[in-house]
Each structure stands twice: as C-alpha cells, then as structure tokens.
Amino acid sequence: MSEGDILKIVVCVKMVEHVYAPANFDRKKEEIDSECLVNIINPYDEYALEMALQLKRRSEGSCQVFVVTYGDDQSKEMLSYCLSLGADDAYLIRGTDFPPMDPWNRAFVLSCGIEKIGFDLVFAGKQAIDDNFGLVGGYLANFLKINWISNISDVEKFDANNKGIVCRKISDKTKIERIRAAMPVMLLTEKGGIGLSYPSLRGIFYSRKKQIIEWNRSDLDLQSYAFAEKKLINALRTTPPKPKPAFTVDSSLSAADRMKMIMSGGLAKKSDTKILEGKIEDTVPKIVKYLIDNISPF
Amino acid sequence: MTILSPLNDTYWHIQGYYIFWMLFLVALIIFTNRMWILLNLIRQGKKEQRIDHITLRLKTVLVEVLLGWCNLKRIHQKKLSEIGHSFMVLGFGLFAVGYIIFIGFGAGFGLFTTPSGSLFEKICFTILDVAGILLLIEIIWAFIKRYILKPARLEESSKEGGGLLLPLVLGLMLSLIIFHYCIVGFGYSVNDISGSWPPIGASIAGFLHDSGLSKTMMVKVYNTIWWANYIVIISFILYAPYSKHLHPLFSPANIFFRSLNRNKGILRSAKLVESETFGAGTIKDLSWKQRLDLFACTDCGRCQEKCPAYLTGKPLSPWKVIKYLRINLLHQIKDKNSLNLELVENVVASEEAWACTSCLACQEICPVLNEHLHTIMELRRNQVLEHARFPTELRKIFRNTEIYGDPLGMGKARRLDWARGEADVRVKEGNSYDYLIFVGCGSAFFDRNQEPIKILIQLLQANGFSVGVLGKEELCCGDPIRRAGNEFLFQELVRKNISHFERFEFKNIVTACPHCYNTLKFEYPDFGGSFEVLHHTQLLHQLFEEGRLELKNKLNRKVVYHDPCYLGRYNGIYDSPRQLIDSIDGVERIEMKRSRENSFCCGGGGGRFWMEEKIGQNINQVRLEEVLEQSPEMIITACPFCASMFDDALSLKEEKLPIRVMDILQLIKEAGGQSA
Numbered sequence: 003m004s005e006g007d008i009l010k011i012v013v014c015v016k017m018v019e020h021v022y023a024p025a026n027f028d029r030k031k032e033e034i035d036s037e038c039l040v041n042i043i044n045p046y047d048e049y050a051l052e053m054a055l056q057l058k059r060r061s062e063g064s065c066q067v068f069v070v071t072y073g074d075d076q077s078k079e080m081l082s083y084c085l086s087l088g089a090d091d092a093y094l095i096r097g098t099d100f101p102p103m104d105p106w107n108r109a110f111v112l113s114c115g116i117e118k119i120g121f122d123l124v125f126a127g128k129q130a131i132d133d134n135f136g137l138v139g140g141y142l143a144n145f146l147k148i149n150w151i152s153n154i155s156d157v158e159k160f161d162a163n164n165k166g167i168v169c170r171k172i173s174d175k176t177k178i179e180r181i182r183a184a185m186p187v188m189l190l191t192e193k194g195g196i197g198l199s200y201p202s203l204r205g206i207f208y209s210r211k212k213q214i215i216e217w218n219r220s221d222l223d224l225q226s227y228a229f230a231e232k233k234l235i236n237a238l239r240t241t242p243p244k245p246k247p248a249f250t251v252d253s254s255l256s257a258a259d260r261m262k263m264i265m266s267g268g269l270a271k272k273s274d275t276k277i278l279e280g281k282i283e284d285t286v287p288k289i290v291k292y293l294i295d296n297i298s299p300f
Numbered sequence: 301m302t303i304l305s306p307l308n309d310t311y312w313h314i315q316g317y318y319i320f321w322m323l324f325l326v327a328l329i330i331f332t333n334r335m336w337i338l339l340n341l342i343r344q345g346k347k348e349q350r351i352d353h354i355t356l357r358l359k360t361v362l363v364e365v366l367l368g369w370c371n372l373k374r375i376h377q378k379k380l381s382e383i384g385h386s387f388m389v390l391g392f393g394l395f396a397v398g399y400i401i402f403i404g405f406g407a408g409f410g411l412f413t414t415p416s417g418s419l420f421e422k423i424c425f426t427i428l429d430v431a432g433i434l435l436l437i438e439i440i441w442a443f444i445k446r447y448i449l450k451p452a453r454l455e456e457s458s459k460e461g462g463g464l465l466l467p468l469v470l471g472l473m474l475s476l477i478i479f480h481y482c483i484v485g486f487g488y489s490v491n492d493i494s495g496s497w498p499p500i501g502a503s504i505a506g507f508l509h510d511s512g513l514s515k516t517m518m519v520k521v522y523n524t525i526w527w528a529n530y531i532v533i534i535s536f537i538l539y540a541p542y543s544k545h546l547h548p549l550f551s552p553a554n555i556f557f558r559s560l561n562r563n564k565g566i567l568r569s570a571k572l573v574e575s576e577t578f579g580a581g582t583i584k585d586l587s588w589k590q591r592l593d594l595f596a597c598t599d600c601g602r603c604q605e606k607c608p609a610y611l612t613g614k615p616l617s618p619w620k621v622i623k624y625l626r627i628n629l630l631h632q633i634k635d636k637n638s639l640n641l642e643l644v645e646n647v648v649a650s651e652e653a654w655a656c657t658s659c660l661a662c663q664e665i666c667p668v669l670n671e672h673l674h675t676i677m678e679l680r681r682n683q684v685l686e687h688a689r690f691p692t693e694l695r696k697i698f699r700n701t702e703i704y705g706d707p708l709g710m711g712k713a714r715r716l717d718w719a720r721g722e723a724d725v726r727v728k729e730g731n732s733y734d735y736l737i738f739v740g741c742g743s744a745f746f747d748r749n750q751e752p753i754k755i756l757i758q759l760l761q762a763n764g765f766s767v768g769v770l771g772k773e774e775l776c777c778g779d780p781i782r783r784a785g786n787e788f789l790f791q792e793l794v795r796k797n798i799s800h801f802e803r804f805e806f807k808n809i810v811t812a813c814p815h816c817y818n819t820l821k822f823e824y825p826d827f828g829g830s831f832e833v834l835h836h837t838q839l840l841h842q843l844f845e846e847g848r849l850e851l852k853n854k855l856n857r858k859v860v861y862h863d864p865c866y867l868g869r870y871n872g873i874y875d876s877p878r879q880l881i882d883s884i885d886g887v888e889r890i891e892m893k894r895s896r897e898n899s900f901c902c903g904g905g906g907g908r909f910w911m912e913e914k915i916g917q918n919i920n921q922v923r924l925e926e927v928l929e930q931s932p933e934m935i936i937t938a939c940p941f942c943a944s945m946f947d948d949a950l951s952l953k954e955e956k957l958p959i960r961v962m963d964i965l966q967l968i969k970e971a972g973g974q975s976a
Contacts, residue, residue, distance in 0.1 A: 022704070023713030037772065038713045040703050200695045203685040203788050207574045 009065040009160065011054045012116050014126035014142070015047040015084060017077040043080045046127025050191040052198050053157045054125045055088045060159075066090045070115050072097055072108055078214055085209035086201035092214045093119065099219045104235040109141030114222040116146060121186060123160065128152050128190040133237070143188040150188035151181060155195025160185065171195065309523060320530070327534045334541035338595060341629055345588030348568075350557040357556050364669075365389070365552045381445060384438045385667075391435035392548075395476070398428050399533060425484055425498035432477045432500070439474050443467075453601030456619075457544070469545070472532050479529035486522035490515060547598045551668035554596035557589055558669045565660045565818070565870045567677055569826040570787050572685070579681025579785070582640055583628050583647075586675070593670040594626035603662035603672060608901040609655040613916025616655035618662040618672040621648055625675070644683055651915065653679045654691055658783050658906030659865040664897050680785030694784055697910045701789060705775040706741040707910055712772040718743070718750035719769075725757055727768030727804045734765040735839075736806035738820060740813040741776050742940030748947060749940035752812055752965035756836050759968075760810075762975040763848055773800045779815040782823070784907030791827065798829035808832045810839055812963070814866035814939045815905070821871075835867060837938050837964060841876035844883060853972035854886040860932045861889060862923070862946070863899035864939035877938050877964055884971040890930045900926065902937075902945040909941050924949040928957075935961045 023038040043051075051069065058065045069084040070093040071077050081092035095115050101107065116124060124146065129136035143150035153170045155178070160166030164185040171192060172179050183189075201209070278285040309316045401424065445451070446458050446466065458466055485504025496502050508518060540546050559566075572578065577585055603618040604610050610617045628647045631638045644650050653676060662672045683689045700709035718739070719725065727733060737757060743749045760767045775797050782790035801809075809831050811817045821833035843849040861881055867873045874896045881889050894900045903909075903919025913919070924946060927935055935946050946961040962970075 022709070023711050035713070038711075040711065042703055197692055198695060200688045200690075200698060202688040203572060203578055204574075205688075206788065 007064075009057070009061060009122050010120055011057060011065065011067045011123045011125060012119055012121045013047070013051045013054045013067060013069045013084075013089070014112055014116075014124065014138070015051060015069050015071050015080065016044045016127070016130045016132075017041055017071065017073055017080045018044045018130055018132040020131065041076055041079070043083060044127050044130045044132075045193055046129060046131070046191055048127075048198060049193055049196065050125035050127050050189070051084055051087065051089070052196060053154070053189070053191060054123070055199065056196065057123075057157060057160060058088065068093065068119050070095065070112060070119065072103070072111055072115075074098065081214050082209045082212075083201065085212050085214075086205035087199060088201075088205060091119075092212070094214050094216045095222070096216055096218050102233050104233040105135045105137035106141055106234045109138045110145055111222065111224075112138070113142050113145035114224055115217060116142075118217075118222065121146075122164075123185055124148070124188045126188070126190055128192060135235070137235070139188065139190040146186075146188065148186045148188050149183070150190060151183060152190040153192045154189045155192045157189070169195070323530075323534055327537045331537050331541060337633060338541065338546075341633070342588050342591045342595070344584075345586050345591045348587040348589050350559075350589055353560060356560065357558075360558070361552050361556045364555045381441075384441050384445075387434040387438040388442075389548075391431040391438065392473075394427055394431040395435075395480070398424060403530065403533070422495070422497045425501050428480060429484075429498045429500045432480055435473070435477050439470055439477070442470055446470075453605040455601075457599040457601060465543075469539075469543075472536070476529065476532055479525055479532070482525045483522070483529060486518055486525065490518050490522055544597070544599045547596055547668065550592060551596040551598065554592050554668050554670065557592065559671065561822075562872060563818070563822050563870050564663050564671070565658065565673060565866075566822045567674065567782060569791070569823070570681065572788055572791070577682070578685035578787070579683070580643060580675065580678035581682040581686055582643060583625070583632065584639055585678070585682070586625070586629075590671070590675050590678075591629060593672075593675070594622055594629055596668040597622045597626065597670060598668060599623065600667065602665045602667065603670075606661035606665050606898075608657055608659055608661065608903065608919045608922075609916075611900075612903075612919050612922050614651070614655040615649055615915065616652040618676070621652065621676060622670060622672060624648060644679055644689075648679060650683065650689070653683065654911065655908075655915070656680075656906050657865075657901045657903055657908045657919065659901035660869040661865075661898075661901065664869050677783065677785070680783075681787050682785075684785035685788060690785065691911050693911050694907070697784065697907075698781070698786055698789060701776055701781055701793070705793075706745065707776060707780055708741060708745050710741075710745045712774075715739075715744055715772045715774060716769075717745075718747075718753060719771075722754065722757075725767060725769050726771035727806070729803055731768075731805065732766070733768045733804070733806040735760055735767050735808050735810045735834075736801070736804065737767060737769045738777065738809050738811045738816050739769055739774060740811060740816040740940065742813050742815070742944070744774075746940060746944055748961075749812075749943060749963070751969075752836075752940075752963040755965045755969045755973075756810070756812060759840070759843075759849070759965075759973065759975065763843065764975075768804070768806070770800055770804075775800075777813075777816040777819045778823075779819040780907045780910055782819070783905070784910070794824055794827045794829065798824065798827060801829060801831065808834050808839075810834050810836055812836050812940065812965070814864045814870070815941065818866045818870050835871075835873065835938070837867070837873060837877045837880065840964070840968065841880055844880060848975055849968075849973055850975070851884050851968065851971040851973050853884075853970065855884055855967075855971050856886045857934055858888045858890065858930075858932045859934040859936050859967070860892050860927055860930050861895070862892070862902065862927070862935060862937040862942055863895055864937060864942050865899065865901050865905055867938055868899055869897060877936075880964060881936060881967065884967065887967075887971075890932060892926055892930060894926065902939075902942040904941040904945040909945070918949065918952070920945040920949040921952060924953075927959075933959065934967065935959060936964055936967055937961070938964045 018041075019039045020042050021034055021038055022040055051067075054067045058067050067089045068091045069081060069089045071081060072095045074097055077094060081094060085092050093115060095111055097103065100111060103111075124142070126139045126142065128139060130138075139152065140150060151168060151170065153172075154168050155171045156169040158167040158169060158180070166183050166185065166187075168181050168183055168189060170179050170181065171177070278288055311319060402421075446454055450458075481500055481504060484498060484501030485508055488501060488505035489508040536545075540549075570578065580586055580590075597619070599619070601619050604620070607616065607618055624647050625643070628638060628641065628643070641647065644653055656673070656676045658673055658677070660673060663670065666672070680690075684694075696709070697707045701707050703709070704711035706715075716726075725737075727736060737753070737760075739753055743753045757767055757769075775793050777797065778790040778793040781793065809820055811820065811833065812835075814835060817833055817835040820829075820831060824831065840849060844851075859881060861878060863869075863874065867877075878889065881887060892899075900923050901919060902923055903913065908919075927946075937943050937946070940963070943961050943963055950957060950959060950961065
C-alpha cells in the first residue's frame with residue numbers, strides 16, 4: 003500500500019450455533035434441542051471485526067473493511083449485523099456446492115475469496131467457538147502466502163509505510179507484548195482486549211439497503227491450489243454436551259456482582275467457597291471430580 | 301367636578317397623557333418584540349398533537365391557575381410556600397385586572413374621571429386592599445424564606461443576577477403594594493372623596509385629610525407616586541420577558557397543552573424513519589411543547605429536591621436540564637451556530653442523561669406540569685440510536701435482548717425454569733383463558749421473585765379461573781430497553797410480543813411487575829396491541845372486595861410498604877396494596893417518611909437496574925436506610941425489581957439484618973390467603 007491508497011482490511015467471520023442453555027441432547031437424532039441454540043457471530047470474530055473497524059474509524063476515510071464468510075442463508079443476518087456496525091461490503095461464499103468442509107478446505111475457499119477482494123490486512127478470530135479447531139487462521143495465512151500473528155488483543159496502528167504495532171496478551175494475560183508488524187499480515191484475535199461497539203440505527207438502515215455479495219463455487223478461481231474434494235481433518239466423535247445445571251440469578255448477589263454476572267453471560271454463578279481438608283492424596287481427586295462436574299468448555 | 305389627575309398635568313410643556321402613551325407604547329413594542337421572538341422559538345419546534353379536548357383543557361387551566369390550585373393542591377405536604385405562592389398568584393392576578401381597568405382603560409383612554417369615587421371603584425379598591433395585604437404577607441415571607449431560611453432548592457435561583465436581582469424584584473413588588481395604598485389614599489384625599497371604603501385607602505385618606513398637609517403638597521406627592529407606580533409597572537413589562545417572571549404567561553399555556561393522560565410517564569413512540577434524526581440530538585429536535593416547558597419553568601427547584609439521582613450525589617438535576625436547555629435555546633437568538641450544538645456533552649452531561657431512574661418524581665411535583673422525563677428520554681434515544689453511545693454495560697443488555705429475548709441473556713430455554721416441578725400452565729391455541737399471566741424477566745429469572753408468580757397462579761386457579769402463561773414464547777416487555785433509549789429494539793420486541801398475544805384467546809393480561817404492566821397497558825396500544833392489563837395488586841384487591849380471597853392467619857408483623865414508581869406515580873395505584881396489607885389480621889403497617897406520590901425510587905427504574913451505579917451513594921441503600929428508621933420486620937413491595945434492589949441493599953449491609961423483603965403475594969401466602 004502506498005500513500006493515498008485505500009487500506010483494505012478483510013475480516014473473516016463465522017456464524018456459530020451457540021449452545022447457551024442446559025442442553026437437552028436427543029440421542030436418537032444426535033441433535034441438541036433447537037431452543038438451546040442461538041445463531042450468533044463467533045465472539046472471537048466479533049473482536050476481529052471491532053479491531054478492523056477501530057482502524058477504519060481512526061483512519062478518517064483511507065481505510066475500507068470487508069467481511070467475508072463461508073456459509074448459507076442463515077449467515078446473512080450476521081453479515082447484515084457486520085454491515086450495520088460499519089463494514090463497507092459483505093461477501094457470502096455459499097457453501098452449497100462445495101465438498102464437506104474441514105478447516106483446510108474452509109481456509110482454502112476463504113483464501114480464494116479474499117484474493118478476489120484484495121487485501122492489505124486480514125483479521126480473523128483465533129478460533130470459532132463451535133468446533134474450536136483454531137486451524138483456519140493459520141492455513142489461511144499459508145494459502146495467502148503471508149505472515150500471521152495469533153492472540154492479538156489490540157491493534158495500536160497501521161500507517162502508510164506498511165508498518166504497524168499490534169498487542170497480544172501473553173502468559174497470565176496481564177503482560178502485554180507489543181509487536182511491530184508489516185503489511186500484508188494476518189491477525190488472529192483474542193477476546194476481551196477492547197470494548198465492542200453497538201450499531202447505530204443509521205447503521206442498521208444502511209445494512210438493510212446494502213446488498214450482500216454472494217459467490218458460488220463458480221465465482222471463485224479454485225484451480226490454483228490443492229483443493230481436497232474430501233475432508234482431510236475429521237472429528238471422529240463429539241461427545242454430547244453435558245446438561246448444564248439449571249440456575250437463576252442468585253438473589254444474594256449485590257448490584258455490582260449481578261452486573262458482573264450478566265456481563266459474563268450469566269454463567270459465573272457465585273457459589274459458596276469450599277475448603278477441602280485432609281491429605282493431598284484424598285483432596286486432589288475431589289478437586290478433579292469437582293472440576294469435571296462443574297466446568298464446561300463454554 | 302374636576303378630578304385632579306397626574307394625566308391632566310403638564311410636564312415640560314407636554315401633557316401627562318401623551319407622556320403616558322409614549323412610555324406605554326415603547327414598553328409595549330419592546331415587550332411584543334421579545335414575545336414574538338420567544339413565540340417563534342417555540343413555534344419552530346417539532347410538531348406534536350396537543351390540541352384535542354379543548355373544553356377539558358380550558359377547564360384544567362381554570363382549575364389549576366385561576367383558583368391557585370396548582371399551589372394549593374399539594375397542601376397536604378404542609379408546605380407554607382405553596383400557600384404563599386397562591387396568595388401571590390391571586391393577589392397579582394387581581395392587581396393585574398385592577399391595572400388594566402384603572403390605568404389601561406381609565407388613564408390610558410383618558411377615562412380617568414369616570415369611575416372616580418363611584419361604587420364600582422370602591423368595590424374594586426376594597427378587593428385590591430385585601431389582595432394587597434395577602435401580597436404583603438407573601439412578599440415578606442418570600443424575603444424570609446429566600447434570605448433567612450435559605451432552602452437548598454432555591455439556592456441557585458436566588459444567586460441569579462449576582463444575587464441582587466431577586467431582592468430588587470421583590471422590593472419593587474413590595475413598592476407596588478405600598479404605592480397602591482398611597483395612590484388610593486392621596487387620590488381620595490386630594491379629590492375630597494370621603495367614606496369608609498376601601499378600608500385601608502380611605503383611612504389613609506382620612507389621616508392625610510386631618511394631617512394638615514397643604515393641598516399643593518399632596519398633589520405633588522400624589523403625582524410623584526402615581527408616576528413611580530407607573531414606571532415600576534413599565535419596568536416589569538420590560539424585565540419579565542427576559543426572566544423567569546415570564547412564567548405567569550407561559551405556565552398557564554403549558555398547563556393548557558399538558559398531556560391529558562392520567563399516566564404521565566408514557567413515552568411517545570417515535571416513527572423511526574431514515575431521513576429524520578432520532579430523539580433529541582440538537583435543540584432543533586425539541587418539539588414545541590418541550591420548548592414551552594423550558595419557558596414555563598419557574599426555577600422553583602422542587603424537581604431537584606425530589607430527584608433520587610440528585611439526592612444521592614449524581615450530577616443529574618431535572619431543573620438544571622430544563623435550565624441549560626433554555627439557555628441553549630435562547631442562545632440561538634444571538635448565535636445561529638448553537639442550533640447544531642450536540643446537546644449531550646455540551647448542554648447536558650452524558651452522566652446526567654444516564655442517571656435518571658425515570659421515577660417521575662420530578663413531573664409529579666412540578667407545579668407547571670413540565671415533562672422533564674420525556675426530554676431526558678429523548679436525549680437518551682438520540683445517544684443510542686444516532687451515535688450508539690451509552691454506558692458500556694448496556695451493550696450486553698441490548699445484545700442479549702436481541703439474541704435471547706431478555707436482558708439477562710437467559711433465553712427461551714430457561715424461560716420456564718421457574719415452573720419446574722409445577723403443572724404445565726402454558727397457554728394452548730384454541731382454548732380460552734380468563735387470565736394470561738405475563739411473567740416478565742424480573743420474575744422468571746430471579747429466583748427470589750419466582751415464588752410470587754407461583755402463588756398468583758395457585759390463587760387464581762383455586763378461584764376457578766383458567767390461567768395460562770406464554771411460556772417460552774414470552775419476550776421482554778421492552779420497558780428497560782425503551783427507557784435505556786433503544787426505541788428500535790423496543791418496537792421490534794413489541795411487534796413480536798403482540799403477534800404472540802394475538803395467537804391466543806384470553807380476557808385479561810395479569811402482570812406481577814409494574815414495569816410490564818405500564819408498558820403493556822399504555823405503550824403497546826401505539827403499536828396496535830390493545831389488551832386489558834391488570835397488575836396483580838389490582839386483581840387481588842378486586843378478589844378481596846368480592847370476598848373471594850380469605851386471609852385467615854394472624855401475623856404479628858411490623859411492615860412497611862414501598863411504593864413502586866411504576867405502580868404509584870405512573871398509575872396511581874396506592875390504595876389497593878395498602879388495603880390488602882391492612883386487611884391481614886395483626887399486621888402493623890407503618891408509612892415511610894416518603895410514601896405515595898412522594899415515594900422515593902429504589903433506583904432500579906429507567907434501565908438503571910441494568911447499569912452500574914458509580915457516582916454518589918447507591919439509591920437503594922439510601923432508601924433502605926429510610927426503611928430502617930421505622931425498624932420493620934418486613935419490606936413489602938409489589939415489583940420484582942424493587943424487591944431485588946432492596947435485597948441488594950440488604951446484602952451490602954455489613955451486619956445481617958432480620959428483615960425480609962417480600963412481594964405482597966408472599967405476604968398474602970403467609971397470611972394463609974386462599975380462595976373463599
């Protein structure tokens with residue numbers, strides 16, 4: 003990118019089916035009760051988009067943000083949300099006539115789309131909360147033949163001489179590492195480093211008028227790379243989600259605690275502290291059992 | 301008979317009559333010009349429909365203004381200033397009529413001689429004599445009040461104009477009364493009119509007659525006082541349009557154009573059209589009624605005195621919002637650029653706009669019926685819809701409501717958790733129900749508030765009513781979302797909820813939450829959802845009156861009842877909960893210091909329940925301290941949010957207090973309430 007040019011930022015987003023409630027798993031149908039599921043934008047991608055949009059807001063017009071997703075009609079609502087937040091264009095690569103998808107293929111399809119859009123910076127969440135592979139970002143950088151940095155928590159700047167500074171939280175998430183990076187680069191984002199924005203009503207009206215650009219397999223040039231026609235990475239088995247204990251908001255919470263609980267998505271229930279006493283050999287299994295029973299991945 | 305009158309004299313070879321008219325015309329032109337500017341400022345506001353039911357409106361103006369009712373109606377609060385001000389209204393009202401008759405028509409048209417000494421004049425002057433005494437009392441009282449007692453609410457307005465303006469104005473008012481007595485006295489004396497009426501004027505005349513002053517001397521004094529009186533009046537005509545003393549003209553207009561709804565807190569629904577601005581971003585976006593509010597304000601500071609946010613050390617004062625908006629509006633006469641000034645941050649700090657708990661105390665107390673709450677809510681609307689700027693906590697609340705349908709993000713999978721282990725009470729299509737219970741997020745998701753809902757259902761079912769809940773279809777009613785400024789999301793929720801309601805057949809909706817009650821009953825009709833809505837206290841009271849609710853246990857308990865704002869001030873339901881509590885044998889109910897119309901908010905309204913309270917004291921703790929003064933065993937309320945706020949406050953207390961916070965339904969259960 004030279005001076006006066008438009009900085010093009012592409013953000014990869016994914017719609018995920020989030021299990022938010024005590025999941026009723028139907029063993030016969032191998033399905034989770036649909037009322038326990040919501041379609042949301044992958045939270046890591048939400049932060050990727052926010053960082054891109056922050057760069058756009060700071061650039062005063064010399065920067066454009068494009069969002070791209072691989073998905074189906076259900077993803078349109080999410081793309082429209084991205085547009086309402088301030089993205090300039092949204093691209094939907096329709097997943098109808100592709101072979102079964104694994105991270106490798108998904109990254110390849112996305113890379114073809116991103117090449118077609120053109121890019122200086124690529125943002126993506128470091129993983130998606132549905133399958134939690136965390137592979138697409140790395141593969142994507144490989145296909146695009148660019149460097150990548152993971153666990154980005156904040157982007158300080160990217161300027162006209164192709165240089166920028168990004169931040170990542172390391173070790174116990176209290177230390178912050180500042181990295182100088184050169185464009186083009188792929189940035190994989192972490193949650194929670196920055197505050198998220200909310201669409202204004204003007205943004206919502208804009209997103210309603212704006213056409214989402216849809217691409218099929220035929221619109222993309224898929225010849226250039228080894229596109230596997232079958233899944234290279236296969237999850238052998240996914241255990242059904244454990245029913246989460248039903249809970250309601252604890253009335254013994256103070257106002258501040260209640261706010262924290264709501265902020266954390268309603269899962270951090272304040273419970274009584276338990277102190278285990280006795281020999282280490284006896285207590286450790288109890289702790290392990292407690293952790294297995296009470297902590298779930300999301 | 302020739303009548304000696306200052307107008308018949310010549311001054312610097314000009315007849316007094318012409319000087320009078322010259323001065324009068326100049327004053328009138330300046331006054332009219334200023335009024336024209338102000339009226340134009342008001343007229344340029346956005347359109348709003350306020351001119352229906354004209355006879356009813358005229359009647360309210362008569363009742364509220366002419367009878368001084370606006371001041372006397374709050375007499376139960378034992379505020380002397382209210383009585384004093386009604387003396388002022390009546391007194392100066394009569395004086396104004398007197399001035400029009402005797403100076404306007406009499407002197408102005410040279411008809412000075414006609415009524416002189418007549419019975420008509422004597423009656424008029426007698427009335428003015430009495431009015432003058434009332435005014436003397438009030439003006440002296442006002443001096444004592446403002447400059448000796450110094451109540452906090454008047455502190456700011458007393459300082460205006462370097463602190464000298466108001467004493468000067470009061471002094472001039474005082475001089476007008478004294479001038480009046482002197483003019484009558486001297487006038488009767490020089491014109492040799494005798495008699496015993498009007499009492500004060502005639503006795504002054506008699507005293508002057510006997511004092512042995514020469515007639516020329518008396519005429520001189522008479523002329524001087526007459527002109528001094530007239531100059532004071534003219535200076536009032538010139539000064540009033542530049543000060544708060546214009547309120548005698550604008551506040552009756554404000555009362556005429558008031559909202560006719562009993563419920564003063566219903567927010568106007570905004571048509572969200574792309575081309576327009578949303579809410580009140582700049583002064584241009586205020587409607588003409590909102591602008592009229594600004595001029596009708598009398599700077600009395602009563603709203604500030606009642607505002608829970610102000611009283612707990614937050615920056616918001618409803619009066620200052622009005623005052624600074626007025627200053628901003630007037631500023632555009634000089635500087636057109638101020639038209640485009642963003643109101644939030646420049647005129648009203650964003651902390652102010654977000655500190656409001658929408659408790660309506662300001663509107664309840666406002667003597668000129670200003671609508672502070674609506675203006676504050678418009679400011680919030682603008683912040684959210686136009687700029688997406690709001691306290692960070694609210695983003696989660698908005699997103700949760702968008703994705704899951706409730707502010708907590710519990711979602712429909714957890715909506716019926718409270719009914720676990722109970723019989724299925726979900727409504728089914730095709731069946732007809734007596735009562736559809738709108739559970740509400742505050743009851744469904746907070747374990748402390750789930751019991752009242754179960755008790756309500758049991759009570760109704762025991763009475764033989766068919767009862768149902770929407771169950772998982774139910775969404776947030778939208779009250780916190782709307783009060784937090786997100787009108788767009790609110791309208792989406794309303795449409796979805798209405799479409800759910802319309803699928804089922806029921807007679808009434810019953811809510812356990814005053815917020816849901818207020819929104820469903822008064823704000824849904826704007827979007828085509830007119831339902832019969834009842835709050836559970838109304839329904840229970842009705843059952844009790846019909847003898848269908850029996851309270852058989854004796855409870856020896858000392859309780860206080862906290863009025864939820866959305867039940868009390870919004871909807872005037874003060875008595876039915878109280879009567880229910882009183883009807884329980886052995887329960888001793890104590891009124892709190894601030895109760896009924898005067899009740900103090902728990903701090904959870906207006907979306908504040910979902911925001912952090914960072915500045916000043918916590919409102920709920922202040923209210924709890926007030927409760928503790930009565931040392932009750934139970935705090936009874938009728939709102940899940942109030943109950944939660946009290947629980948929060950109790951849990952923040954260092955020592956554990958033996959006080960229980962209960963919904964009125966829980967109390968009824970303890971009293972063994974059952975169908976009779």
